[in-house]
Ligand SMILES: CC(C)(COP(=O)(O)OP(=O)(O)OC[C@H]1O[C@@H](n2cnc3c(N)ncnc32)[C@H](O)[C@@H]1OP(=O)(O)O)[C@@H](O)C(=O)NCCC(=O)NCCSC(=O)C[C@H](O)C(=O)O
């Protein structure tokens with residue numbers, strides 16, 4: 290069975306902030322994104338790259354997935370950032386503002402032609418109108434699960450998307466939801482993980498929790514975070530609840546009973562349960578087990 294990679298909490302750390310870089314290794318986030326793009330001023334890109342090379346050489350973070358977000362590859366910054374990715378070999382490189390299959394092809398070609406091991410994956414941020422419109426094509430062409438490529442996950446960049454469309458930052462995200470769902474659907478169609486965008490007001494715990502609940506209900510695997518205070522809430526809301534786990538065990542037990550042999554559909558306490566529910570239940574139990582192994586079961 291494939292090892293489950295958790296992505297409930299995906300914390301972004303500006304690669305220029307040495308204190309935050311040091312701290313991030315000690316935080317219970319499932320994934321750390323080291324940012325060379327928007328969180329780093331133009332004149333400090335070189336310093337940020339040096340920080341990452343030093344970090345990965347001397348103190349490579351253990352026990353969590355590592356991702357480096359580069360600048361767009363059609364900029365000088367992006368090409369130079371890719372050199373750092375090749376040197377550091379994180380678990381994935383995150384491409385910002387992906388709009389076309391050609392953007393994926395360019396990153397993939399650099400990794401392949403420089404002999405980066407296949408374990409170095411690509412994650413893509415969809416955060417422009419064109420990126421969201423092309424979500425399915427982008428997800429399909431380089432999918433690690435279904436097309437033998439390196440693309441493993443998509444993240445929605447809600448700040449850029451709002452800024453480029455004029456959609457206001459309303460709490461329930463009414464007008465963003467259709468686009469978010471488009472990205473979830475594209476990711477699921479091609480076996481990718483899918484991560485919701487950031488919640489900027491890191492001091493508003495209630496608002497953050499409400500957005501995590503909405504995000505979980507929409508099918509996202511986790512949330513991109515900007516501050517350590519958001520990690521615990523994301524880990525909790527993207528973990529199976531006690532009720533959901535109890536339900537999953539009830540389904541598994543019901544299907545393993547002798548009277549269910551040869552049946553695809555059974556009656557569980559007055560409800561129809563199908564074998565697809567059994568598969569879902571088994572996935573949920575496997576996810577809970579992967580979470581238990583991290584030692585931070587919620
Ligand atoms: C938002 C911040 C600038 C706030 O920083 P600060 O005021 O320093 O926060 P605190 O004083 O509350 O910090 C408390 C301690 O936590 C550490 N810290 C803070 N943030 C992080 C972090 N992200 N990772 C690790 N550690 C962090 C501080 O160092 C303090 O530690 P200590 O000294 O021990 O007390 C800041 O949080 C920040 O820079 N956040 C990340 C910003 C970022 O990465 N932005 C880019 C991603 S957002 C994005 O990509 C949007 C997307 O593209 C889109 O379009 O939507």
Ligand SMILES: [Mg+2]
Nearest residue numbers: 416446448449
């Ligand atoms: Mg952005």
